[in-house]
Amino acid sequence: MSLNVTFADFSVDPPRLSNAEARQHQCDVAGSHLALKASGSVELDFEVTDPKEVPEATLTITALVSRLGSSLGYSPIDVLLQGEVLVEGLTVPGGGDLPHDNVFAVPGRLLKPGTNTLEIRVSAKARSMLWLYRITLDPVHERGRSERARAAEAVRDSIFAFRTERRAAHSESSSWEPAPRLVFHIDRGEQSLPAQLSWRGEDGAESAISFQSSMSDFYGCHRAGDGTTYEYRGRRVAGQDCPKSVENSLHLHRFRTEEGWGGGWHPSHDLRLMVDDGGAPAERVAWRDQQGNSGVAVLQSASTGVEVTGVEASDEFGAAGETADNLLDESPEKWLACYDSAWVDFTIARPTVITSYSLMSANDFPGRDPRNWTLHGSHDRSHWTPLDSRTGETFAGRFRTRKFSLGGNTTAYRHYRLDITRNGGATEVQLAHVHFVGAPADQAFTGYYQRFNEGPIGYRGTALPTDTPPAFPAPRLAADLEAAVESLAATARTLSDLAAQLRDH
Structure with a gap:
């Protein structure tokens, strides 16, 4: 494959990259995005094996311009490939709450064998910031391939595990004591990191926590079923300590959902929901993500x-x-x-x-x-x-x-x-x-959902059958993973050829 799976996802820190290396200038990491100031820029190096097989590529830049107080912002950008201007003075829509996908055609003649460099440069005249969320690049006949691979990886990484500790509230002398591991997973297709989470178990225990923007730590409070209250904190674990799948957990719920607005109910993204703190199954979960969206799901008793x-x-x-x-x-x-x-x-x-x-x-x-x-x-x-x-x-x-x-x-x-x-x-x-x-029977939930800067709407769901395919079908995902492996192999071959040429000279 001539153009490898290529994406840069700046909604996480460090950014999630495939076939890419990123360099930043006058940028700030802002939790769910990269904030570029006036004259700021991002350069992305990516590998191409055989550009002759790519007559045209599709470049997608997902971004948003921040507000200027109550007014719309202003942050035009230039997009360059190998130093040649693709787009000049583009004004990305701003003032809203959700990023926009800006799609461009990249002529195949601009691609070259080996390392290629894409640059996104903010104008020196910018009066507000460009919020950059992600970049993807695909052959024109395979548009969306890199985004599917990025989304599949993001879903995997949305399983969060924390080592936790508790100590009795209002007791300065008490020390922190180890508590059960917390594992949770909330996914309704918006690919935004959580900012706050609260839940109540069937045994009456309740917890409410808030996360660092990088998801490295949380702090909050916990009330046990007998009414005892605690301070509650945790540090994220990775590697072998972090589960790679939640599919077999009795705490995992998969719902087909609807949103209530305009006097009716309308299909929405499927919701995958799990909170496992070592105690009783959750009967109510509330969350807010780093984009400012929030939701509550009250589960019907499945006892x-x-x-x-x-x-x-x-x-x-x-x-x-x-x-x-x-x-x-x-x-x-x-x-x-x-x-x-x-x-x-x-x-x-x-x-x-x-x-x-x-x-x-x-x-x-x-x-x-x-x-x-x-x-x-x-x-x-x-x-x-x-x-x-x-x-x-x-x-x-x-x-x-x-x-x-x-x-x-x-x-x-x-x-x-x-x-x-x-x-x-x-x-x-x-x-x-x-x-x-x-064991729980099929469940349903009722609640509400509220997008940032909008009013609350109805939100409800019914359990998906256990044999329902995942959001990213396995054959398509397998093809994307195979493409990623092929990309790595092609890159290795390119480096090996380059090393041989250096030895010969």
């Missing part, structure tokens, strides 16, 4: 009740009617074991993937409440697999329910055992109720 057909305990106080059967009904009666540790086995009507469970404290004596326990799963009640272990747990009062998530469990078991190994110090263990929740 699937689990039918328990049998229960057996290591001990129960039958004389007082405080038996294990009481754990399954809604009466105020309880289960009491006359030891400081005990277990309870639950048989499910059919093998089920349990995603969360809840325990309700009984009517009296907090010292009898479970503190440490492990939930196990089994197919035959002989071989048990630990699924969730808890230590130092407490209940805020009597008849209080605590919910616990099993986000990593993907196996359906017929039997589950709650093995309580420590209580609050009494000689007995007791509970009022135990409830299990199965």
Whole structure:
């Protein structure tokens, strides 16, 4: 292929580049774009193997001119290739909130074998800034190839993972303690980095955080399901610590969406949404991106009740009617074991993937409440697999329910055992109720969306079938990746030939 996949994406820092090296002059990195001042410029070096195979190329410059207070801005540009002017004094539209795609024809005669140089130069007469988002270059017969490759890479990179820490609020002496990793993914096709994110879990826990523009760190607050509040911070991880895919996560939702405006509902971009903080699945997510767009999605409850057909305990106080059967009904009666540790086995009507469970404290004596326990799963009640272990747990009062998530469990078991190994110090263990929740069914959401500088509109979605193709079809994406590999190989061959010529001379 004579012209390689070529793009420069300045919506991230450092910029995402393919078959390109970028140089900047009088520019500032501004989070979602590169801000060019008067007389500022960007030069892009890219490789061409055989320009004779490219009669014409398509150059796309995605940019926006910043405002001058309440007035439209002014920042004309010149575009040059190999020093020859392609466009002179172009005024890119400005004053809005979304960048514009400016498309130009590049004559094939201007391309040369080896390194080519494209320059975007802002006029010295500019009174505001040019906000440059990205540049792509393709053969005219394959327009959009580089943009598809860039978008595919951006989707992959929109999976963010952070190591996190928490410390008790309003406590100067407390130190930061490690907390579960946060992984999230929000994609509705706008390719903009998040600025703020908040969510609430099905267990009542809530978090709200704000990101550095480079996405390197976040800071915010967290309130646990029992009401305890914390400061909350995180640092982004990469490499082996960052997941490359979220497709198999139970926390990932894929929605076909609609926007409500003008008295009706209109199709919109598909939404991929996931927030996994190690706790219960999210039931409400709100976000704002670095372009100023914001949205809220309130998920319909996907909790699937689990039918328990049998229960057996290591001990129960039958004389007082405080038996294990009481754990399954809604009466105020309880289960009491006359030891400081005990277990309870639950048989499910059919093998089920349990995603969360809840325990309700009984009517009296907090010292009898479970503190440490492990939930196990089994197919035959002989071989048990630990699924969730808890230590130092407490209940805020009597008849209080605590919910616990099993986000990593993907196996359906017929039997589950709650093995309580420590209580609050009494000689007995007791509970009022135990409830299990199965894997989520198809979901929907309702909410709103608001583009920067516009009013809010309705926003709703229904779950996409699990076999729905991704936004970038695999065959087309595979072809783009193959093209990228071929480009790298061609570049390597060019460098090898050049090295041989240097040796010969």
